[in-house]
Amino acid sequence: MKKTLLFLTFTLIVAASCTQNKKDDFSFIGWTTSEEINGDVNNLLNFNDSQFNLSNSSDLALGYSEQDFWIKLVLNKPVNPNEEVILEFSNPMLNEIQIYSSEGTLLKDLGRINFEWNDRATFFNQFKLPSHVGQTFYVKVNSFGNNNVPINLVDSTDENWTLDERNVFFGIYFGIILAMFIYNMFLWVSTKENIYGLYISYIFFVGLTQGILGGYVDSYFFPDNDYLKKYSFYLSTVMVNIVGIYYSLRFLNIKKMSPNIFKVGLTIIGVYFFILLAFLFDFGIGQLKIRLLQIFLGIVPSYLLGISLYSLRKGYRPAKFFLFSWFLLICSMVIFLLSDLNILPHNFLTNYIFTIGSIFEALLLSFALADKINILKKEKEAEQIEKLRVLRENEDLIKEQNTKLEEKVRIRTDELEQAVRNLQNTQSQLVSQEKMASLGQLTAGIAHEINNPINFVSSNIAPLKRDIKDIMEVIEFYRASASKEFSPETKKEAKKLEEDLELDYVLDEVEQLLKGMEDGAKRTVEIVKGLRLFSRVDEQDIKKVDLHDGINSTIILLNSSIPGKIRIVRDYGELPMVECLAGKINQVFMNIINNAVHALADNLDKIADPVITIRTRALPDQVKIEIEDNGPGMPEHVRQRIFEPFFTTKPVGKGTGLGLSIVYSIIENHKGTLEVVTEEGQGTSFIISLPIYQNIPKYD
Template sequence: MLHQNTLKKIAPFFCFILILLLISGQAKTQVIQLNSPTNIQLNISDKIATYEDSSAQLSLGEVIKKGEFRPNYNKIANFGLTKSNIWIRIKIVDHKIASDDYLQLKSPNLDKVVFYYPERGQFKAVKSGNEVAIEHREIVHQDPIFRLNSHTDTTTYYLKVSASSPITLPLFIGSYSTIMQGLSMESNVFSLYMGLIVTMFLYNIFIYFTVRDRSYLFYVVYIFSVGFTQLCLQGYAFSLIWGDNTYLNNQGLVFSIVFVGITSILFTKEFLHVKNYYPKLDIYLKILILLYLICLGISISGFPVEAQMALQLLTIVASISVIVTGIAIYKKNYRPAFYFTISWSCFLIGVIIFILKDIGIFSYNFLTNNAILIGSGLEAVLLSFALADKINIFKKEKEESQSEALRILTENEKLVREQNVLLEIKVKERTEALENINTSLNDALSNLKETQSQLVDSEKMASLGQLTAGIAHEINNPINFVTSNIKPLQMDIDDLNELINMYENIDPAQDLSSQLSSIESFKRNIDLDFVREEIKSLLSGIGEGAQRTAEIIRSLKNFSRLDENDTKPVDLNEGLNSTLVLLRSTFPGNLQIVKEYGELPKVECMPGKINQVFMNLISNAIQAIKGKASTNAEETLHIRTWQEGDEVKISIKDSGSGMSEEVKQKIFEPFFTTKDVGEGTGLGLSIVFRIIENHRGHIDVVTKVNQGTEFIITLPLISR
């Protein structure tokens, strides 16, 4: 209620100022008559005629010939942002110009200003504006000032103006002393303003280093940007910073507006805690910052006029947004927002008065010409009050917090005294309980270690059982093949023995013809040629079975070094082949093994452990293929080896069901398994990971659901 009453009290004051400004702006006549000495600055802004050359190419003669000058009935001619050349005609009658009378154009940020005065029937030109260094001007000042050189009763002067900033034409005539007095007053006012800004800057930066509140830091940056912007707007930056460089001055003016706009929004966000109160409004303010940066980019790209047009609209939107933000957060009972809103309102009123002066609603006087400086100064002071009030809030909160802490401390002390006796009893009981728990935990740890050892042994037994089953199946096939060939071979041998006996039992004393006929009949019955071929075929099959049995025994011998702990040079390709032979019985009928072995040097490793890795990975691949929901006509197991520098790589890739990303992240964890209960211990891949890690290698997994899995093992050539 206190702040609302304050608002009601100051509102009539602002209305009174606006009424005075409106009353002071009365229309003037359109004729410049200097019938008295110009011992005061005479405002002739509403007694000129103007012409806008949109082509920006016409000369003075062409402009005079066109004769399209229009009288300016506004208090100040305002053309805003334009790429045109603006021509001003000034006609002075009934007066002989004194030798020290001057024409002052109070607009310091114009790129080009050319003053034409008549002399001996011709017009002479004097240049000013930012294209002329300040030290080269007749009056060393950022405002274009020209001597009125004429001695006739009626004299016509011309001005040509162009700029990439807004063009306003406040024109004054006065004597040298009057002009210098006005410049001195303006300089003093600006010096007071900059003194205020510097004071606020130093004071608040000191406060920041004292309290370490980020709001002060943002305020200091904002105050700096405000002072820098006013330096640019008042024309002081032209000579003091940019070194009379027109391009840098124009870009600096845009940069200063962007700078002050962004810092004001950042200070608003930090000081009012917008993100906490209105998160969506915080996002909106961030968008405004982005738009400011886009405008700066447009200006740097070579379009300063277009950039300033956009900045004019954006600045109005941002100013209103900041005030609305302050009001909205003040309604949340955040007291500093009250001073913040008042300070921004003062600045915005100053901007509005300055703009209304430019468009001719208010008259040009000390108050309207310095409205932005006054509003900005008031804003800086009131924002300091807001920050100071914030400290008072912090101080009050701290005192309340300390009082509450003291109260709680007193109560706690009482409770400590009352519970001290109980605490000792509780500690004793808790100690006994902890000792019992510790004993239980030690027992549980021992059981866990024993269980883990049993699970590891179980995994080894499972691998051994799988290996034994594979060996039994593989050996059984060739043995059955040999066994099945023995009986027909025995029968064929018996037939041959009987034939041989018939030849041995021939009696020469008897009829040889009948005996030989009987032998020939027997030969036809047993089909002797077939028996000979069959014997060859059966012997070949028995030899092949014996060879396959020998191959299995050789692979088993190569694989059986599971408990070897010493490293030795090993042919990894041979280990892979041995593993495939032992697991051949588990292959589905539609599986195709694709082996793509590279020329590998022997690798220093523990062969039994590496063979165990191959066994686990290939077994998992086969199970993944068998476990697919829908199998293909042909499934593949692709095994590839190659060398890269001082490392060898082994890739085992299947066309199985693949894994999700979630499963992939857990496959090397002990006891993790996707198999049904009783089908796996979940230690297989954990053991694989540990073996590869012990060999100073690493294993990578590439997988996608329904697209198979690839394990890539990397081993160093020499064990380190």
């Protein structure tokens, strides 16, 4: 890219340096100012050659001044009547050119102010020299800007454009500009992108400037307005720079890339606005505004070139087209400026290089804009893809959040359900504890009340047996004495009385009754003892307990409800004394054994030998109690719920569903475990593990 730009620059400058000017066509070239001759051409005729400022070149650089300059030209040889010799002033920016003969006669008016559309001479600032006026000519020139007066003699052998050829050239130029204008106007209306509006504004002022430079705008729109003929080019040049700089800043995204560089551009635009106001309202600064304009015409190309390179280095691809287009225009501006400063000669290329450069600039800027739109489309597509990706991510995130929320709701619901179950369990335990406390008090009261009369009965059986034994001895004595002393009749009556009373049977029956009374009293004493052991109402603290006593007392209490067909097998191991609440543990044994009895009792016709086996074993730090039955067992869905409060498989009215829930809570509060091993049709086994030591001061 850099090599290409350098090559183009070198080529353009070399081409622009080729001149048609021929200094040896003139034997004398001198100039003076209107002030020196008091503005009168007749005074100029009396000037000696020594009074003129001599020039060694036919390209006169007269500087910045609003006054008129007078030039004296002397041809090397007279004009041949058979040849067409043309005097040409090849600077289209000269406002006024007046050619006088050596006698002071006005021969021709040329320049921008005197432009005539159909006059080729005024169009090209050319004057066909007549042969009868001699070899000396006086020329009056003025320009609002820099007074550069390139003077050429063109003969019939030189190749010059005709008026029609020049019109074709500018027609092609304006056609390209108009096509770009209409095309981008359509894009602006359809896309609503303001960058298109800036572009068409820019190429409008570029086309206007070139039209003014070529004389077409002057001729068509203000042929009689000397002010616009003098200043229109500068006004349009200012507008081109204002719009062009702002368009460049917007197009290259300079504000986003570097706010400081953007502010420099705005400052330059501000200076151009000042120059514009100076042209419009004439602040009295004279040629200063022209000098200021030309200075910034030299600064602006460097600035635009710099921001183009900066944007390209930042990775902005359309800046490549922009850089190339601005480079061509900048080269054309520099060449035009160098010719205006009389550094380069005035010829066709230097006079119209700016027009040629603006053609390529308009095309390349349009390509850059199209490339920018393609990039914008790709960016929008990428943005849409990114939005879709973000939407999908958001959708996935929402789904994930919903899943998490549902999970949290489920967990919270489970927690609430567990809290409700715990509350129900606690409530049921409180009710059960209250019932058990009442039952314990009732049981203890009954046991206490029964204990007194049963002790009375038990204590009287032994004396009664002794008294009856004594009575039996007396009866035996009487019977033995009667056999010796009674008369036969008395013996016969006594014998008959014994037979009527069935004395032997009565004596046997008395013995049997005494034995039955003794057994009943003993059993009653055992029941009362079992009631007292089971209730343990007077024991609210954890104490060391013999678990075998609790199991045995529970079996005694349940004995009346156990069908005779069900066998109770006690497989006791040696157990240490266990720290626990005896009443609570007895309640555990009562519920589990009672459930086993019910499971077997409901299926006696299906089980040949219903058995409840109670095993106890001692482990290093705990004891294990297993209560097993060979009943119908439980399905899995029932096993999972047996410890839930109010869950029961018994018919309505026969079960509350609280027994095993209370059992589980009691074992849990004793830091133990309760395990259920069951299989449908294979019986059920409850395995209780209790620590030997609780290590707590009191049970809550």
